[in-house]
Amino acid sequence: MMKKIALIDNFIHIDLFARKEFETANVEQVLNATGGNTGNVAFVYAIEKIIGDQLTRINWGWDPKIINKRFDHIVICAANQIGAHVDLGGWASKLENIDLPITIIGLGAQSESLSKYPEIPEGTIKFLEKLNDFKVSGSNISVRGNFTREVLQNIEVNSSVGGCPSLMISENRNLGQTLLANQPSRIEKVAVAAGNVWDPRSAFLEKNLTDLVDAYKGAYILQHPLSMMQMLLGEKATYTPERFNILLERYGHKFKENEILDWMQKNAFMFVDVPNWIRFLRHYDITVGPRYHGVALSIQGGRPGTVYTIDSRTEELSKETGIKYLNIDDLKELSIDEIVHLSKWNEQDALTFHSNRKEKVNNMIEFLKSNEIEPSKHLYDLSE
Numbered sequence: 001m002m003k004k005i006a007l008i009d010n011f012i013h014i015d016l017f018a019r020k021e022f023e024t025a026n027v028e029q030v031l032n033a034t035g036g037n038t039g040n041v042a043f044v045y046a047i048e049k050i051i052g053d054q055l056t057r058i059n060w061g062w063d064p065k066i067i068n069k070r071f072d073h074i075v076i077c078a079a080n081q082i083g084a085h086v087d088l089g090g091w092a093s094k095l096e097n098i099d100l101p102i103t104i105i106g107l108g109a110q111s112e113s114l115s116k117y118p119e120i121p122e123g124t125i126k127f128l129e130k131l132n133d134f135k136v137s138g139s140n141i142s143v144r145g146n147f148t149r150e151v152l153q154n155i156e157v158n159s160s161v162g163g164c165p166s167l168m169i170s171e172n173r174n175l176g177q178t179l180l181a182n183q184p185s186r187i188e189k190v191a192v193a194a195g196n197v198w199d200p201r202s203a204f205l206e207k208n209l210t211d212l213v214d215a216y217k218g219a220y221i222l223q224h225p226l227s228m229m230q231m232l233l234g235e236k237a238t239y240t241p242e243r244f245n246i247l248l249e250r251y252g253h254k255f256k257e258n259e260i261l262d263w264m265q266k267n268a269f270m271f272v273d274v275p276n277w278i279r280f281l282r283h284y285d286i287t288v289g290p291r292y293h294g295v296a297l298s299i300q301g302g303r304p305g306t307v308y309t310i311d312s313r314t315e316e317l318s319k320e321t322g323i324k325y326l327n328i329d330d331l332k333e334l335s336i337d338e339i340v341h342l343s344k345w346n347e348q349d350a351l352t353f354h355s356n357r358k359e360k361v362n363n364m365i366e367f368l369k370s371n372e373i374e375p376s377k378h379l380y381d382l383s384e
Contacts, residue, residue, distance in 0.1 A: 005373065006067055006100075007055045009044045009077040010035035015057075018273045027229040030272060035079075037224040038270055039293035043106050044077050045274040046165035050364060051075065052376030060090075064097035073373060074100050074134075078107035080144075080313045082120060082151060085110060089123020092130050102134035103371045106165055108144040109151040111312040117151050118312075128157045138370045145320035147312060160367045163360035166293060167321045169274070169300040173382055176322075176354030179304045180345055184285055187340050190216035191284040193294025194268075195310065196225055197250045202290055202310045205328055207252035209289060212336045213267050219284065220268045223291050231264040288343045290328065292317045299323060299353075306343035322356030324349045358384055 017025070017033040025033070034040050048055055055075070058067065067074070081088060095102070111118040131140060142162035143149050152159045172178055192213055197206040213220050222229045227243075230236070239247075244257050255263060271277035278301035281287055287298035287305040292314050295305035307325040309315040318325035324345055331339055361382045368375045 003054050003072040003373070004056065004070065005051065005054045005073045005075055006058045006062075006071040007044075007047065007051075007075050007077065008058060008060060010040065010079075011044065011057075012059075014041070014044075014272070022272050027226055027233055027235060030229070030270065031224070031226055034272055038272055039223040039291055040079065041272060041274055041277075042166045042169075042293040042297055043079070043164055046167075046169050047075065047077055047105055050165055050168050050376055050379040051368070051373060052378065054374070060094050064094075064099075068097075068099045071100060073371075074098065074102045075373070076102065076104040078104050080108040080110040082107060082109035082124065082148060083111060083118035084121065087121040087123040088127040089121065092123060092127035095127075095130055095134070098134070100134070101136050101140070101371065102131060103140045103142075103368075103373060104131065105142045105162065106144060107141060107148060107159070108164075108313055108316065109148040111151075114147050114312045114315055116312075117154060120151075120155060125155055128152065128155070132157075136370070136372045139367075140371055142364070142367050145316040147316045160363070161320065162364045162367055163320045163356075164292075164296070164317055165364070166296045166300065167357055167360055168364065168379060168382060169278075169297075170302070171378060171381065172302065173384065174354070175299070175302070175357065176350035176352075178302050179299060179353070180347065180350040182302050183304045183345055187285045187344065188217060189284045190218045190340060191281055191287040191298065192218055192220050193287055193289030193291035193298075193305075193307075194220050194222050194228070195290035195308075197228060197247065198225065199310070202308075202328055203250040204252075204332060205290065205308060206250065207254055208331070208336055208339065210251065210254065210263070210267075212288075212340065215336055216340065218267070219280075220264070221289075221291075221294055222268055222270050223294060229270060231261055232268040232270060234261060234265055236261055286340075286343060288340070290314060292323075295323065296321070304345040304349075306345075320356075321360070322353040324353075357382075 139158045139160045141159040143159045192209045281298040290308045298305040307318045
């Protein structure tokens with residue numbers, strides 16, 4: 001008999017929102033619905049695909065008595081929640097009255113670099129330790145990569161490396177070679193997975209990325225933060241003159257106040273569902289930028305992509321999924337044409353991606369089965 005599995009994510013009625021409310025929503029409503037970053041839809045969609053029809057989406061607000069009665073297992077969608085920026089103590093308290101096995105997928109650590117472990121709040125440590133009481137056997141925590149595994153080991157919490165589930169969206173078993181075959185010899189159209197102009201580490205990059213959009217018939221796809229996405233919808237009332245001056249400085253004084261709003265409304269996009277996002281990216285030769293999931297969706301749609309890494313999170317995700325990446329420090333003195341050239345995939349990039357994806361698919365199958373969760377036919381079909 002198929003198990004009844006409750007899936008907990010950080011969305012607020014996302015299916016209803018995408019179907020009926022997105023059309024007229026403001027940016028704050030968009031980010032509330034998508035858990036603060038529209039890129040979250042990528043890995044939640046992926047988890048639904050690798051586990052399949054056994055899943056029913058619920059949220060932390062459900063009565064534990066009802067959860068215990070209606071379901072056999074709980075799966076928690078996780079993100080880059082291991083670090084000083086998040087305290088999962090609230091999640092720990094939610095487990096008090098749960099009597100079901102719990103499995104967590106996609107957990108990642110966030111730090112300045114892979115050479116520095118992040119500080120972890122006591123509430124998060126309590127949650128991770130408490131998860132041990134809900135495992136079936138082995139580990140019930142699947143993490144994005146070896147860095148996160150080491151961070152958790154450092155606090156004596158065991159985990160399994162599964163990569164990011166977004167690696168497993170496409171049904172194409174030979175996706176690496178497809179990416180290379182779909183890459184034209186001359187790149188003419190480039191989609192940008194835009195970053196955060198307010199982040200001092202990567203602010204310089206955003207000016208280059210807007211230049212790239214202009215020169216390569218591109219699209220500037222926003223996931224976060226609210227203030228940048230507000231320009232896309234023309235919500236300029238939220239900007240003070242002082243804030244605009246900082247913004248214009250970060251974009252290298254490329255724009256004047258009205259010009260940047262006009263540019264964003266002509267060239268910037270956002271998505272709250274994966275199928276439309278993937279189909280849109282298929283109009284471009286390649287996707288580049290510091291947002292991992294924006295690049296990952298291009299790849300799952302059969303178009304190459306390169307991540308410009310800004311921290312441990314983006315570097316770990318790229319390494320563990322075999323997606324081509326470049327450190328932003330290596331891009332500072334380059335022209336946009338040189339950046340695009342470096343971002344193109346070669347045969348070795350495709351082979352690395354293929355072998356890594358095969359390994360991560362098999363790891364995920366083993367992890368799910370060890371937690372007594374039957375993988376979906378989709379995931380089995382990806383396995384060789």
